Amino acid sequence: MKRYSDLLPGEAVFRRIVPAGDYWIDTLRRGQRLRIVDVEGNQAADTLFFNAADVADRYSAVDTIRAQGNVYLSCGSKLLSTAGNVLAEIVADTVGRHDTLGGACASESNTVRYDLEKRTMHACRDSFVLALAQHDGYGLGKRDLSHNINFFMNVPVTPEGGLTFADGLSGPGEYVEMRAATDVIVLISNCPQLNNPCNAYNPTPLEVLIWDADVP
Amino acid sequence: MVTKHSFDGRSRVAKGGRIAMSKSNVSYETVIGGGKHWSLIVQAGVLLRLTDREGGANVGMLFYNPKNLLERYNAPDTLKCQHSFKLTRGHCLYSDMGRIFCSIVEDTNGWHDTTCGNITQRLIAERWGVKTYQAHRNDWTQNGHDAFLVEGGKYGLGRRDLAANINWFSKVAVADDGSLEFDASNAKPGAHVDLRFEMETLVLLHTCPHPLNVASEYPRKPVQIRLSAAPPVQSDDFCMNSRPENLRGFANTDLYRGCGCHTSGGESQ
Numbered sequence: 001m002k003r004y005s006d007l008l009p010g011e012a013v014f015r016r017i018v019p020a021g022d023y024w025i026d027t028l029r030r031g032q033r034l035r036i037v038d039v040e041g042n043q044a045a046d047t048l049f050f051n052a053a054d055v056a057d058r059y060s061a062v063d064t065i066r067a068q069g070n071v072y073l074s075c076g077s078k079l080l081s082t083a084g085n086v087l088a089e090i091v092a093d094t095v096g097r098h099d100t101l102g103g104a105c106a107s108e109s110n111t112v113r114y115d116l117e118k119r120t121m122h123a124c125r126d127s128f129v130l131a132l133a134q135h136d137g138y139g140l141g142k143r144d145l146s147h148n149i150n151f152f153m154n155v156p157v158t159p160e161g162g163l164t165f166a167d168g169l170s171g172p173g174e175y176v177e178m179r180a181a182t183d184v185i186v187l188i189s190n191c192p193q194l195n196n197p198c199n200a201y202n203p204t205p206l207e208v209l210i211w212d213a214d215v216p
Numbered sequence: 217m218v219t220k221h222s223f224d225g226r227s228r229v230a231k232g233g234r235i236a237m238s239k240s241n242v243s244y245e246t247v248i249g250g251g252k253h254w255s256l257i258v259q260a261g262v263l264l265r266l267t268d269r270e271g272g273a274n275v276g277m278l279f280y281n282p283k284n285l286l287e288r289y290n291a292p293d294t295l296k297c298q299h300s301f302k303l304t305r306g307h308c309l310y311s312d313m314g315r316i317f318c319s320i321v322e323d324t325n326g327w328h329d330t331t332c333g334n335i336t337q338r339l340i341a342e343r344w345g346v347k348t349y350q351a352h353r354n355d356w357t358q359n360g361h362d363a364f365l366v367e368g369g370k371y372g373l374g375r376r377d378l379a380a381n382i383n384w385f386s387k388v389a390v391a392d393d394g395s396l397e398f399d400a401s402n403a404k405p406g407a408h409v410d411l412r413f414e415m416e417t418l419v420l421l422h423t424c425p426h427p428l429n430v431a432s433e434y435p436r437k438p439v440q441i442r443l444s445a446a447p448p449v450q451s452d453d454f455c456m457n458s459r460p461e462n463l464r465g466f467a468n469t470d471l472y473r474g475c476g477c478h479t480s481g482g483e484s485q
């Protein structure tokens with residue numbers, strides 16, 4: 001379901017461009033809102049959340065889709081943790097559908113999907129691993145990299161059980177916004193995949209904005 | 217329930233780089249009652265058959281590389297490289313490192329879930345009420361989430377290591393609007409699925425109910441497990457050739473095992 005936000009970019013307390021192929025990691029405080037903007041359109045934002053008070057309690061794709069009874073994420077989706085806690089809720093979404101089945105691209109899965117000799121191409125999983133190594137104060141590592149959300153990605157499932165990677169529903173300036181239900185660590189890889197249409201074969205920047213809590 | 221107990225784990229490297237088991241074929245057979253859990257390390261070349269004896273069973277399963285526990289079953293990679301939401305015959309089950317833990321070489325069921333996760337203590341309490349060990353001994357209502365924590369804990373794995381698991385025999389379809397539909401009629405008595413292991417694998421499993429099963433009582437369905445030697449993988453193998461991606465997955469697995477040739481792209485094998 002599409003819903004626009006009434007928050008004004010000029011009132012954001014934080015704004016940052018995440019260049020194509022880079023990562024962004026930060027802590028979102030309870031009640032804060034995070035907006036991710038698909039600046040130029042058709043760009044996948046691979047995103048993970050961790051409960052800041054207990055990092056082993058992290059975003060769980062399977063619990064999230066099972067609890068809402070639907071495989072697609074949109075406005076109203078509660079992003080659940082492995083322990084069943086709500087980490088964040090999507091409160092605005094100008095696209096209408098986001099994926100959480102497809103996971104992140106990785107050098108190793110690229111060898112399977114495309115060619116063994118593509119193993120050195122940049123991939124989201126490498127960005128995730130580097131982010132956690134360069135910010136080791138969080139105490140996170142590869143084992144914590146579970147199945148992420150792919151904001152702005154369109155992965156339709158057919159009633160016969162097929163899975164397809166369709167052209168994105170997103171476009172320039174589209175965004176998704178969520179409110180943190182508790183203090184959460186957010187990790188985003190701005191996807192560098194060049195082998196399929198998830199980034200329209202041309203990875204482009206994302207922008208992240210944060211607003212302070214609207215309720216005390 | 218143990219009928220045979222002569223498993224011979226010795227193996228040899230066959231010509232062409234695949235592992236073949238010695239001729240003493242079987243193996244080991246056991247029955248895991250409903251709502252239980254187990255784990256085992258399976259060698260490459262072993263065939264593991266799961267049989268839903270009464271119908272309506274669910275087997276939660278996770279895979280790890282016992283030599284590097286950070287390498288584990290990755291459901292998204294498995295689904296997207298085979299362009300499938302369900303699992304059935306011909307599919308290979310991938311690690312996050314682009315290798316194949318095992319291949320589904322036979323399946324009378326046709327649809328197995330790998331996106332709905334586990335039932336939890338909270339869901340059991342809401343749906344059927346909890347039967348405690350204190351009151352019911354081993355007929356207590358165990359849940360899949362805790363079952364994986366118990367079995368994983370035996371190998372040093374914990375909450376941080378949980379991943380999307382397979383739910384054998386459980387069908388969950390997706391409607392056009394994305395809604396999930398659990399099909400309780402899918403699991404027939406006697407249905408079986410055969411997994412051929414392509415590399416050494418730590419298998420965690422439980423027989424707790426599927427999280428979307430809303431049966432009137434906590435379903436307690438036994439599952440038979442049989443281990444035997446798999447026939448060697450031939451060049452025309454159905455799973456390996458079902459998609460070009462799987463040829464490359466087998467090439468990656470052979471490279472890891474140090475006994476395969478490694479060439480480029482889809483022509484590799």
